[in-house]
Amino acid sequence: MQKYRKAKTTVIALIILLAQIIVHYDAIQVRVIAFKDDYKLSSGSPRIEVIGAVWDKTDLKVLIVSASWLGKKYIDSVVKVFNVWDRALESFGNSYGYEYLLDFSFKVKISSTYQTGYDIIVKFSRDIIEPGGKIGLARVEYCDGKITRVYVTLYTRTTAGDLSVVDIFNIALHEIGHALGLEHAESKYTENGLEIMYPVYSYPGVELRPSTLDVYALAEIYSWLKTGVFKPTDKTVITLPSHIPYKMLLYYRVSIYSEYGAAIGEGWYLEGSIVNVTLLSTIVTLGKGIRAVFKRWTGYINSEKPSISFRIYQDVKLYAEWKIQYYLNITASYFEVNVSSGWYDAGTRLTISLQNSTVYIGSNIRYVFIKWNGDIESKNSTLIIVIDKPLSLTVEWRLEYKVEIFSLYSSPLNSTGWYPEGAEVFIGVVDEVVDLGNKTRMVLKGWTGTFDFKNATARIVVNQPLQFRAIWTKEYLVEVSSEYTGSFEKWVPMGQLFKVKLNTTIILEDNGTRRIFNYWIVKDRIVENNVFEVVVWEPLFIKAIWKTQYKVVLETRDMENNPLGAVLFIEGEEVKSGQKVWLDRGKLEVNGVFYNRTIKAPNFIRYFTGWNIFSEFTECEPLEKRIIINTTGTYDVKLRVWKVEIKAVDFLMMPSPLYTIKMGDERYLADLDGLLLETELPEGIHEFEIYLLGFKVGSGEILVDKSGVYYVRTPATPYYIALLIIVIVYLNRKRKNSTQMQKHA
Numbered sequence: 001m002q003k004y005r006k007a008k009t010t011v012i013a014l015i016i017l018l019a020q021i022i023v024h025y026d027a028i029q030v031r032v033i034a035f036k037d038d039y040k041l042s043s044g045s046p047r048i049e050v051i052g053a054v055w056d057k058t059d060l061k062v063l064i065v066s067a068s069w070l071g072k073k074y075i076d077s078v079v080k081v082f083n084v085w086d087r088a089l090e091s092f093g094n095s096y097g098y099e100y101l102l103d104f105s106f107k108v109k110i111s112s113t114y115q116t117g118y119d120i121i122v123k124f125s126r127d128i129i130e131p132g133g134k135i136g137l138a139r140v141e142y143c144d145g146k147i148t149r150v151y152v153t154l155y156t157r158t159t160a161g162d163l164s165v166v167d168i169f170n171i172a173l174h175e176i177g178h179a180l181g182l183e184h185a186e187s188k189y190t191e192n193g194l195e196i197m198y199p200v201y202s203y204p205g206v207e208l209r210p211s212t213l214d215v216y217a218l219a220e221i222y223s224w225l226k227t228g229v230f231k232p233t234d235k236t237v238i239t240l241p242s243h244i245p246y247k248m249l250l251y252y253r254v255s256i257y258s259e260y261g262a263a264i265g266e267g268w269y270l271e272g273s274i275v276n277v278t279l280l281s282t283i284v285t286l287g288k289g290i291r292a293v294f295k296r297w298t299g300y301i302n303s304e305k306p307s308i309s310f311r312i313y314q315d316v317k318l319y320a321e322w323k324i325q326y327y328l329n330i331t332a333s334y335f336e337v338n339v340s341s342g343w344y345d346a347g348t349r350l351t352i353s354l355q356n357s358t359v360y361i362g363s364n365i366r367y368v369f370i371k372w373n374g375d376i377e378s379k380n381s382t383l384i385i386v387i388d389k390p391l392s393l394t395v396e397w398r399l400e401y402k403v404e405i406f407s408l409y410s411s412p413l414n415s416t417g418w419y420p421e422g423a424e425v426f427i428g429v430v431d432e433v434v435d436l437g438n439k440t441r442m443v444l445k446g447w448t449g450t451f452d453f454k455n456a457t458a459r460i461v462v463n464q465p466l467q468f469r470a471i472w473t474k475e476y477l478v479e480v481s482s483e484y485t486g487s488f489e490k491w492v493p494m495g496q497l498f499k500v501k502l503n504t505t506i507i508l509e510d511n512g513t514r515r516i517f518n519y520w521i522v523k524d525r526i527v528e529n530n531v532f533e534v535v536v537w538e539p540l541f542i543k544a545i546w547k548t549q550y551k552v553v554l555e556t557r558d559m560e561n562n563p564l565g566a567v568l569f570i571e572g573e574e575v576k577s578g579q580k581v582w583l584d585r586g587k588l589e590v591n592g593v594f595y596n597r598t599i600k601a602p603n604f605i606r607y608f609t610g611w612n613i614f615s616e617f618t619e620c621e622p623l624e625k626r627i628i629i630n631t632t633g634t635y636d637v638k639l640r641v642w643k644v645e646i647k648a649v650d651f652l653m654m655p656s657p658l659y660t661i662k663m664g665d666e667r668y669l670a671d672l673d674g675l676l677l678e679t680e681l682p683e684g685i686h687e688f689e690i691y692l693l694g695f696k697v698g699s700g701e702i703l704v705d706k707s708g709v710y711y712v713r714t715p716a717t718p719y720y721i722a723l724l725i726i727v728i729v730y731l732n733r734k735r736k737n738s739t740q741m742q743k744h745a
Contacts, residue, residue, distance in 0.1 A: 145232025289390025
């Protein structure tokens with residue numbers, strides 16, 4: 001803490017000698033003393049002392065002796081000093097008519113060692129300067145009013161610490177003023193900042209610039225430049241004329257003028273600096289519903305942006321333009337207005353109209369415009385006004401609900417429409433039953449929608465959107481027809497299950513006749529059950545179909561009209577010949593016949609052992625496939641069956657005993673006469689196989705197409721073999737007899 005206080009005291013109390021003026025090689029030192037930070041100009045006209053000697057040339061060569069311990073930024077700041085003096089001379093000369101000051105130029109060289117041949121030599125010192133000591137020294141050598149050389153020493157360190165680059169710049173700027181012939185100014189402040197030639201340095205923290213007093217004094221003591229003939233000055237004090245403002249050169253003022261609001265950015269700026277000007281508020285409230293709105297900047301810059309930036313090279317004046325606005329408040333609730341609530345420029349002419357005088361909230365609620373209320377009252381939905389004060393307008397409206405009444409088959413008593421809230425609407429239709437023709441009708445069963453009710457009419461208070469749809473049920477006429485049990489008809493709702501039942505399915509009549517329920521015809525389909533259910537989707541005609549049956553007897557006979565016992569399959573039913581049965585009237589299809597075939601097969605020697613007789617049912621074909629039944633009685637059915645005998649013979653037609661013939665699943669052994677069997681065979685081809693002593697020796701087929709004897713051809717028979725043996729024996733004997741007769745002869 002003690003070190004901090006000591007450093008602070010040192011900074012505040014630091015008094016440093018800015019310059020030591022050498023006249024005739026005698027150094028004159030001026031000490032820097034502390035000063036108060038009061039910002040005011042000295043009384044009277046600004047004055048500055050001059051050395052009384054000047055340069056007899058304007059092209060000055062400068063040597064800056066750098067040091068290894070010194071940073072480059074310090075060197076650069078000193079180089080900048082000569083550019084600033086050159087620019088200050090140029091600016092003042094052009095502004096106030098002292099153009100000859102533009103002849104000055106500085107040729108700067110940086111070197112690490114001292115060199116001869118330079119007009120101004122600048123060097124640096126690391127000596128630590130105590131408070132009140134010199135931090136800058138200019139040793140000016142001159143003779144007979146002519147400056148011959150100047151040595152400038154800049155100190156970089158004090159007991160408070162190292163000086164900043166800005167401090168070195170300002171001190172060097174001060175010392176070069178001495179190098180040009182200036183002494184010290186009496187005033188500490190100019191209009192826009194510190195006086196650089198004031199003998200006390202106060203660490204301003206910003207770069208300073210020569211003042212108009214400083215450069216004016218140089219213009220006075222270098223007036224010989226106007227003629228080009230050198231002449232030493234005889235002046236020691238220069239006073240700034242009243243027509244020249246006392247200010248730092250190369251600093252320009254930004255002036256901001258605004259009727260409303262506040263802006264930042266006004267003040268003095270170093271030449272080339274970027275100036276940022278910002279309007280703190282672009283909107284200023286002047287009263288209820290009244291405000292000022294920033295419009296644009298005019299003057300040095302024209303811009304509509306509230307914040308602007310620019311580089312400054314002259315004094316700048318900026319004017320903020322504002323416009324007055326009034327607030328228009330429109331309360332339209334559910335309505336859309338072409339003009340919205342908001343701020344409008346004074347004098348604006350507006351045409352305010354509702355985009356729709358009726359506003360729909362969804363599809364079933366709407367608001368209907370009645371009139372405008374507020375500062376202006378009108379029943380017109382469109383208003384024409386001029387904004388010259390704050391205005392408030394409100395839309396007055398009426399709430400309506402949509403009531404929808406739908407009926408497909410009869411007109412509603414009240415039509416669909418919009419009804420004000422609280423109104424009463426009557427619900428109903430003209431006709432509750434509507435005939436559509438084609439045995440179809442619609443029947444009103446009630447209403448559905450917002451409320452469901454079964455009554456045909458109702459009175460409803462409108463306090464919300466309402467929708468009612470008539471519930472119509474489609475009914476179809478169902479006609480049931482039955483020739484023998486009676487008919488009826490009934491209206492049945494569409495999609496409903498309808499049950500049909502026939503209690504009696506058989507009706508007996510006299511003379512062997514009866515009526516049998518066969519099936520129902522329901523549109524394009526047949527229902528065989530006497531009881532069934534059907535879903536009604538259209539008008540229906542349901543007819544019971546009955547069939548007539550007669551009690552008859554069928555007699556079956558073979559092709560020669562001999563009776564045969566048989567079983568017939570007619571229309572899927574089994575009918576035995578000779579029995580009484582009920583058959584349908586009409587042509588009946590004989591699907592199959594099996595007759596009782598008697599087979600009479602002889603034993604080998606039937607004369608002694610007799611016959612083997614048995615029977616079996618054998619399939620055959622009827623002579624006619626259809627039987628026409630048209631009354632009661634007996635009907636003959638002739639079968640394609642023939643009575644036949646089958647014999648086994650050889651090629652000489654000699655009987656073939658001992659041969660076995662297989663026909664179908666049965667085997668038959670031929671007797672001594674070759675007889676195999678006697679039976680009735682169906683008409684057609686019958687295949688057989690021939691066996692001898694258990695071995696198959698042949699096969700064949702016979703075509704049965706009439707009654708009679710049919711032969712099965714076999715290989716050689718025993719009779720044939722015996723005959724062959726007799727012949728051979730006979731021939732052998734005959735040959736022997738012939739030989740003997742020839743020998744005797």
